[in-house]
Amino acid sequence: MQVDPGNMKLTYTNSVFHFLKPALLVLSLFLFAFSVSAQDEAETYFAETKxxxxxxxxxxxxxxxxxxxxxxxxxxVTCVRAGEAKILVEIFKGEKFLGKEIITLGANVNSFKTSLAKFFKEELDIEFLSLSPYPKTSRKIKASDYQLQFKVTETVKR
Incomplete structure (x- = not known):
């Protein structure tokens, strides 16, 4: 490399850079094309069910x-232990029953996320956001009163 002090420009006399430029360009294009084809699309659904x-x-x-x-x-009430709730969900694809999953929700956790990918070929995450109503000593919760809020994120490979 030579420095021309008159105009302070760098000029390269080594021809190695002439070979590296095309190789780096081809590598960059390959990596870009690979990353675009490997991108996944995620669809998110929110639900509230009884x-x-x-x-x-x-x-x-x-x-x-x-x-x-x-x-x-x-x-x-002030408790030593926060407690938990266990819920049962059933999974179907079309009309076909795929299985059951028992989900444990801690009382002091805002949400719980788990994967249902074992039931489907694509990646499927479910995040349980809340189970209501929250218990009080002054009332007994009937089974029909429970509502479950959750978010499903389905990742589809392109």
Whole structure:
């Protein structure tokens, strides 16, 4: 490399850079094309269901079957342990029953995320946002009163 002090421009006399430029260009184009083809598309759905209700999307169904256990600490009591709720959901593709999943929600956790990819070929995450109503000592919650809010994110490979 030579420096011309008259106009302070760098001039390269080594021809290695002439070979590197095309190679770097081809490599950059390949990596860009690969990254574009490998990108995934994610679709997000929000749902609120009651016990026994189903949420349908893209020929898939998640049914809020029942609350198995609700030992969350009532909001009007101070507890040593926060407790938890266990819910049962059923998974379908079209009319075909694929299986059941028991989800444990902690009382002090705002949301719980799990993958349902074992039931489907594509990636499918479900995030349980809330289970309401929250227990109080002054009332007993009937099974029909429970509502489950969740978000489903389906990742589709292009």
């Amino acid at each position: 016990v026994g209700e189903s949420f349908n999307f893209n020929e898939k169904t998640i049914r809020f079957k029942e609350v198995l256990v609700d030992s969350r600490c009532p909001s009007d």
